[in-house]
Amino acid sequence: MDTTSSLFQLPDELLYLWHAYRTEVLLSAGLVFAVVRLALYWRGGSRKNKEILTPPVLTPVDEKPLVIQSAKESLQDADHYEAPIPSAKPARPKPGPKRVTGVKKAKRPADPDATLDGIQPILFYYTVGGSTQAYAKTLAESLSATTTPTILPPQLHDLAETDYDDFFLGTPKQPGTIPFYLLLLPTYNIDTNLDSFLEHLRETHHDFRIDTAPLAGLAGYSVFGFGDQTEWPSEAEGFCTQAVEADKWMARLTGRKRAFPLGFGDVSAKKGVEERLREWTEGVTAIMKDLAAGKGLGEGVPGSGDAVESGDEEDEEDVDDEQPKRTTTKRSKTADLEDMKAPIAVDFTPSQPAPPKPMVPKTSPTYTALTKQGYSIIGTHSGVKTCRWTKSALRGRGSCYKHSFYGIASHLCMEATPSLSCSNKCVFCWRHGTNPVGTTWRWTVDPPDEIYAGITAAHYAKIKTLRGVPGVRADRFAAALRIRHCALSLVGEPIFYPHINALLALLHADHISTFLVCNAQHPDHLAALGPVTQLYVSIDASNAESLRQIDRPLHRDYWDRFLRCMDVLYAKRHTTRTVFRLTLVKNFNIAEEAEGYANLVLRARPAFIEVKGVTYCGTSTSKGAGLSMANVPFWHEVQLFAAELQRALKARGLDYGVGAEHAHSCCLLLAERERFFRVPAAGSSTDGKVGAKQWHTQIDYAQFFRCLESGRPFAPEDYVGTPTPEWALEGKGGFDPRDVRVDRKGRAIEIAGKEES
Numbered sequence: 001m002d003t004t005s006s007l008f009q010l011p012d013e014l015l016y017l018w019h020a021y022r023t024e025v026l027l028s029a030g031l032v033f034a035v036v037r038l039a040l041y042w043r044g045g046s047r048k049n050k051e052i053l054t055p056p057v058l059t060p061v062d063e064k065p066l067v068i069q070s071a072k073e074s075l076q077d078a079d080h081y082e083a084p085i086p087s088a089k090p091a092r093p094k095p096g097p098k099r100v101t102g103v104k105k106a107k108r109p110a111d112p113d114a115t116l117d118g119i120q121p122i123l124f125y126y127t128v129g130g131s132t133q134a135y136a137k138t139l140a141e142s143l144s145a146t147t148t149p150t151i152l153p154p155q156l157h158d159l160a161e162t163d164y165d166d167f168f169l170g171t172p173k174q175p176g177t178i179p180f181y182l183l184l185l186p187t188y189n190i191d192t193n194l195d196s197f198l199e200h201l202r203e204t205h206h207d208f209r210i211d212t213a214p215l216a217g218l219a220g221y222s223v224f225g226f227g228d229q230t231e232w233p234s235e236a237e238g239f240c241t242q243a244v245e246a247d248k249w250m251a252r253l254t255g256r257k258r259a260f261p262l263g264f265g266d267v268s269a270k271k272g273v274e275e276r277l278r279e280w281t282e283g284v285t286a287i288m289k290d291l292a293a294g295k296g297l298g299e300g301v302p303g304s305g306d307a308v309e310s311g312d313e314e315d316e317e318d319v320d321d322e323q324p325k326r327t328t329t330k331r332s333k334t335a336d337l338e339d340m341k342a343p344i345a346v347d348f349t350p351s352q353p354a355p356p357k358p359m360v361p362k363t364s365p366t367y368t369a370l371t372k373q374g375y376s377i378i379g380t381h382s383g384v385k386t387c388r389w390t391k392s393a394l395r396g397r398g399s400c401y402k403h404s405f406y407g408i409a410s411h412l413c414m415e416a417t418p419s420l421s422c423s424n425k426c427v428f429c430w431r432h433g434t435n436p437v438g439t440t441w442r443w444t445v446d447p448p449d450e451i452y453a454g455i456t457a458a459h460y461a462k463i464k465t466l467r468g469v470p471g472v473r474a475d476r477f478a479a480a481l482r483i484r485h486c487a488l489s490l491v492g493e494p495i496f497y498p499h500i501n502a503l504l505a506l507l508h509a510d511h512i513s514t515f516l517v518c519n520a521q522h523p524d525h526l527a528a529l530g531p532v533t534q535l536y537v538s539i540d541a542s543n544a545e546s547l548r549q550i551d552r553p554l555h556r557d558y559w560d561r562f563l564r565c566m567d568v569l570y571a572k573r574h575t576t577r578t579v580f581r582l583t584l585v586k587n588f589n590i591a592e593e594a595e596g597y598a599n600l601v602l603r604a605r606p607a608f609i610e611v612k613g614v615t616y617c618g619t620s621t622s623k624g625a626g627l628s629m630a631n632v633p634f635w636h637e638v639q640l641f642a643a644e645l646q647r648a649l650k651a652r653g654l655d656y657g658v659g660a661e662h663a664h665s666c667c668l669l670l671a672e673r674e675r676f677f678r679v680p681a682a683g684s685s686t687d688g689k690v691g692a693k694q695w696h697t698q699i700d701y702a703q704f705f706r707c708l709e710s711g712r713p714f715a716p717e718d719y720v721g722t723p724t725p726e727w728a729l730e731g732k733g734g735f736d737p738r739d740v741r742v743d744r745k746g747r748a749i750e751i752a753g754k755e756e757s
């Protein structure tokens with residue numbers, strides 16, 4: 001075939017081929033098309049992903065970019081700086097590949113001219129009596145009134161309800177704002193939550209896992225302290241020491257961001273404190289405005305933190321950590337310099353010690369706190385209170401354990417003290433730790449006759465208010481209007497009062513018997529003490545370490561003083577009815593201490609040992625010391641301990657037996673067998689067994705006064721009363737059957753052998 005004829009045949013052949021293979025051709029073409037499409041689609045998709053993972057610099061973002069304020073650069077230590085998180089909520093994820101938007105988090109401000117969105121003042125306060133809270137609220141109101149677009153309304157936080165971790169382990173994050181801390185702090189020389197706050201600051205600073213300046217993200221901080229210069233005249237004597245301490249820790253935790261000097265307010269001068277607070281408020285407000293305007297803390301402004309300040313604060317810390325808190329008297333040179341540099345003088349601490357002042361002036365917070373608890377303050381340092389047993393006895397519902405042990409009817413008893421001040425801060429103290437403390441008498445002294453007149457008048461006035469209380473028995477009410485007994489044990493240390501003997505003489509002259517309780521810290525006062533019906537020494541521990549933990553004495557030589565008191569007691573054993581009062585606190589002073597207590601008994605040879613389980617008062621003091629209901633021993637545990645103590649005493653040749661008990665108060669009385677287990681006087685036997693020995697723990701009060709007025713020396717055995725009533729003996733419970741025992745709701749409780757009087 002020639003070429004021309006072949007060309008003419010081609011269309012026919014193609015047509016033939018098409019008809020023969022069209023299905024295959026069409027299928028192959030479709031497949032190739034699909035593969036190409038897929039390849040294209042694949043390539044396009046991967047390109048998109050790549051764009052998302054590495055957005056071009058100009059990729060538009062639909063979220064607000066992070067604003068980093070220029071002011072921060074001057075405020076922040078770059079190492080500790082953490083930029084705030086943008087406020088816009090993340091957009092709902094759209095279907096399809098993930099899109100990441102935003103700008104890279106920068107350590108340095110992107111725009112040096114940008115300013116803060118706002119300063120967020122955060123106001124913290126702590127209060128016990130309520131005054132600092134009131135000042136904090138007023139301050140918050142005044143800050144709210146001066147709010148500017150850049151200074152936001154303040155937040156107010158009670159430190160007692162603040163989670164420290166939220167605010168003092170790092171700075172709270174609030175978008176577009178930077179916090180500024182203001183701390184208003186009173187000072188308490190007793191245990192309060194403020195101690196745990198300061199401890200938190202201290203621990204945070206020392207915790208190696210935490211950045212040394214975790215609060216460096218603050219714009220700044222300032223502290224204002226409230227204290228009472230009437231009672232704590234200078235910082236060395238305790239004025240505003242807790243504010244000083246807080247300021248010190250804040251300086252470290254913030255990397256020296258003290259924006260304004262520590263302010264001091266003396267609450268004993270109301271006008272003065274308001275004036276100081278106003279000045280301080282003006283100062284901090286001005287600084288906040290500067291900060292908001294991007295001026296930073298500025299050169300020369302106290303707290304801006306140069307090398308000298310930093311060095312000093314570290315030095316000061318080392319010194320302070322070695323010292324007990326109350327002796328923290330040193331302020332850094334920088335602090336002094338700051339005071340000079342500061343626009344407003346803020347430290348008004350006088351350099352000279354003030355002349356004696358009233359211990360509890362009417363205007364003082366202590367006065368308010370004590371009167372709130374039901375004390376009547378007499379003169380400037382004495383107090384009286386009606387105890388719950390007095391009310392109970394008036395209603396015929398039972399007397400306190402001293403009735404079972406010694407025959408004191410509670411409605412005839414007045415509880416008082418001529419010194420509200422004490423030299424211990426016992427963990428179980430039920431007076432809510434509000435009384436003043438001190439090691440020496442440094443207050444004005446009220447005459448004993450004024451105290452006597454004041455306490456008796458106040459007691460009678462209180463008794464009279466109980467006239468209308470349901471259930472008060474007329475006969476007991478009438479009897480209560482003649483005080484028969486005075487328990488000098490209310491609060492504080494009675495032998496602290498310089499005229500204690502004259503006061504005792506006045507009480508005795510009116511035939512008011514006296515039980516005086518002291519804390520074994522004043523041996524010389526104890527030695528000089530005149531006659532009392534019964535002399536108590538509180539024995540809260542058997543060794544120096546336990547005593548330190550439980551009584552938290554202010555005297556450094558507390559153990560030596562304690563032992564000297566034991567010797568004084570021994571010297572008085574034949575002229576005074578002496579009593580050891582042991583308060584048992586489970587897990588503190590019971591386990592394995594019987595031997596130690598026995599040694600003390602051997603040294604002092606008291607006539608009696610009262611063994612009593614602690615009463616849980618639930619104060620912050622006790623909670624702070626780790627006390628809870630779990631530390632209150634059960635009655636059987638008290639009994640067990642007493643048995644152990646008796647054994648330990650026996651081993652030392654001393655014979656004490658259980659002379660009486662009062663199960664309701666978890667209390668029993670060990671008495672020296674030789675002196676108080678004796679044959680009853682004719683006709684006074686309670687068990688009808690003639691000539692048999694019986695316990696004689698009761699007191700013949702009339703005989704006590706006869707002995708006293710005889711002018712001759714006399715011994716405790718000379719005014720021993722009738723035998724211990726049968727219902728008060730060991731195993732009998734100690735509830736006087738002439739009274740009606742009621743439950744919490746006032747319903748009578750059946751008692752075996754009970755008789756109505």
Ligand SMILES: Cc1cc2nc3c(=O)[nH]c(=O)nc-3n(C[C@H](O)[C@H](O)[C@H](O)COP(=O)(O)O)c2cc1C
Pocket residue numbers: 126127128129130131132133186187188189190226227228229232238239240241267365366369433434435436
């Ligand atoms: C029990 C007690 C102890 C105090 N201890 C001190 C102290 O050691 N130093 C001081 O400057 N002020 C002391 N004060 C005074 C308080 O700090 C001052 O009254 C403060 O305003 C109380 O604040 P608040 O009412 O908010 O609790 C004490 C007050 C009380 C009631």
Ligand code: SF4
Pocket residue numbers: 387388389390400401402408409410411413414415487
């Ligand atoms: S001795 Fe104490 S508890 Fe008993 S009645 Fe007197 S004040 Fe009250």
